[in-house]
Amino acid sequence: MRLSRYFLPVLKENPSEAQIVSHRYMLRAGMIKQSAAGIYSWLPLGYKVLKNIEKIVHEEQIRAGHIPMLMPTLQSADLWRESGRYDDYGQEMLRISDRHGRDMLYGPTNEELITDIFRSHVGSYKDLPLTLYHIQWKFRDEIRPRFGVMRGREFLMKDGYNFDLTKEDALHAYNRHLVSYLRSYERMGLQAIPMRADGGPIGGDYTHEFLVLAETGESEVFYDSEITDLKFGNREIDYDSVEQCQAVLEEFTSRYARTDETHDEALFAQVPEERRRVARGIEVGQIFYFGTKYSEPMGATVVNEKQERVPVHMGSHGIGVSRLVGAIIEASHDDKGIIWPEGVTPFHVGIVNLKQGDAEADAACEALYKSFTALGLEPLYDDRSERAGAKFATMDLIGLPWRITVGPRGLKNGVVELTCRRTGESEELAPEMAVEKVAGIYAGL
């Protein structure tokens, strides 16, 4: 993309309404614009990051054998009356009346709807195991929406639901989700620690939250520092293997890690003192096993091998897709702006032309642009007639991990400058070597 043809409305000033760094940078980098309290438009740059995160989530869910579908945003109140949650949910549920006066709601979650789909179509244990998921916009009418997309009212979430014949099978589904979530977050450049959590309104006595450590996190977290050394890495996993998934669960959850909601001082005291950490974290996902909590009242049953009709064991599993955009920024930025991990960056590399209009510099930039595009990488080429300082400031603010600077002086010596956003380190390279180096980094993801 050429910046002269893009829509990137960066702001020079810090917007006064933004209290945390991700909100501030998302506004300043032209990623979002608030259209109503807690409701945002995703401007082109923000949209690209959102889609990159969504893509990783899809790929990892499909890899785990989970099946994508899509439920609508609006739901009938009747289903929620059946589960008993319509009255329980309180004012965070946006209740709507249609032109015929029928009670509807903007779905804050989808246990009822998916259970209804299941019971309408599945009747035999032979159709199990089954895990369906979708990525859809949801709404929670927060009384005080704030922190930008971190606590908005309309938000994008992946929610998945497993249906299994037995508790044992459902716990395998739980473990599969845990593994797929670890992989997903790592691909986004995040370390998200699974912490024992509280069931809340969805219910469930077996649940973990995934927390990203960040000073601005809404939760206080307590953990054994050994946990931050764990990496999922590139290991191969067979998602059908109960043992392999269970082993990952044990590896990543056996050490102490809890939020303030479930924190237990006595247990924490058993962690060697030098490994005890108290910090803050941002919740970016949660997995639940809740057994027959919805299947029983809603009649989601199957006939088992003995011809008995039994309620299925279910769980639900969520990833906060739009919230992750903010969480990644909270975890990865400096005082100049955002630092995107390569896995989610909106453009793979920035090209800064120090002397727009100089025939040699323009040609070199165009050649770089074509080389990257031919390799399937997306460059953002700042082809505006701005001074170098303004171009650098924009690139630093929007946080592309790699920048190539092209100017007449370097070109005389046959080089361009390749700069890493995270370290700030630069090196001079022949243009084709710079392309090769950047391409190699992305090929290794």
Added chain:
Amino acid sequence: MRLSRYFLPVLKENPSEAQIVSHRYMLRAGMIKQSAAGIYSWLPLGYKVLKNIEKIVHEEQIRAGHIPMLMPTLQSADLWRESGRYDDYGQEMLRISDRHGRDMLYGPTNEELITDIFRSHVGSYKDLPLTLYHIQWKFRDEIRPRFGVMRGREFLMKDGYNFDLTKEDALHAYNRHLVSYLRSYERMGLQAIPMRADGGPIGGDYTHEFLVLAETGESEVFYDSEITDLKFGNREIDYDSVEQCQAVLEEFTSRYARTDETHDEALFAQVPEERRRVARGIEVGQIFYFGTKYSEPMGATVVNEKQERVPVHMGSHGIGVSRLVGAIIEASHDDKGIIWPEGVTPFHVGIVNLKQGDAEADAACEALYKSFTALGLEPLYDDRSERAGAKFATMDLIGLPWRITVGPRGLKNGVVELTCRRTGESEELAPEMAVEKVAGIYAGL
């Protein structure tokens, strides 16, 4: 995908509520499930088709130089009061009151919101031309939703908005949209004819609708039969070229083609009688140029080269993404089921194992499955222990364009059977030749 692990709840009976063929087949093929009047869940098979259509729309919009973003589903009523449309829109607008009693609405379209984004961030003619678009769920509270996804209440639409300094530039944007729409529909296997249309509530004195001919179409259409011979084909086009885009507009709109709303008997009579056609059509898209209708009242202005502040010229351009799923089925089916065009099919090829459990047949199917997957194609392998007739009926119903049938008898002669869904023609081929033939068809798309 192995069918034994998929969620494909096909129905044997015709659902009584479905009046038109696309609705009937979408329910029977397990593509959708109604969750409330005019509101559907997209089951896995339907979701895949929806995503394929969405992908084509994205690719063609980006090719035309239009920039993707995403606006929220819920909007504040204030913006609609500013344009004067809040009261005009009538009961089809779903009005919502949040917990603080603020007036909101579920967006039926986004002229106000995009104009607000534009005026907040763009001030100079140098930032033009600009075309932003998004693909998002919208809601129209139809009094009598019917025909499945063809006239649902919650529906997925691509809507794009161009901002230009002059009427001339805006008409070029209009033409770019026309060209990109022609390409999009052709890639979906559809012939959609641009017809002179009526502005309706969006306004605009320059507008075309795109109609797909189908007996169940909601509009009566009148056209010169020469129009159906026109193909966009694989021609290269420079979207920046005013002349090239204008030439396509003229080629595709110079012959008589109108819906009942704009039909003119006198003009139609000038078409040679043997070329006059009266038929029915389904609207799958519409483009508008509406000048300064929104930019003037909402103050969306730029400073031009003479330092004068002028309102921008705008247009809006929509494609009915979820509606297209139904429209494609209306245009492409037979009495056995759907016939997907290769461009949108949910799976590229079906593999039917005539004797599940037979070692040789199982191995041959697995080998085909792996070959297709390795080529980046998605097979649907019916690995269930069902009789052949039931497997064929399912494949015919869900409409995959190509089917490979594998049985012990053929394998003895070293062949499998490759069947074209559309023609019903079969040929016996060595398995690797069948893979090569199918791969060749998709490579040519």
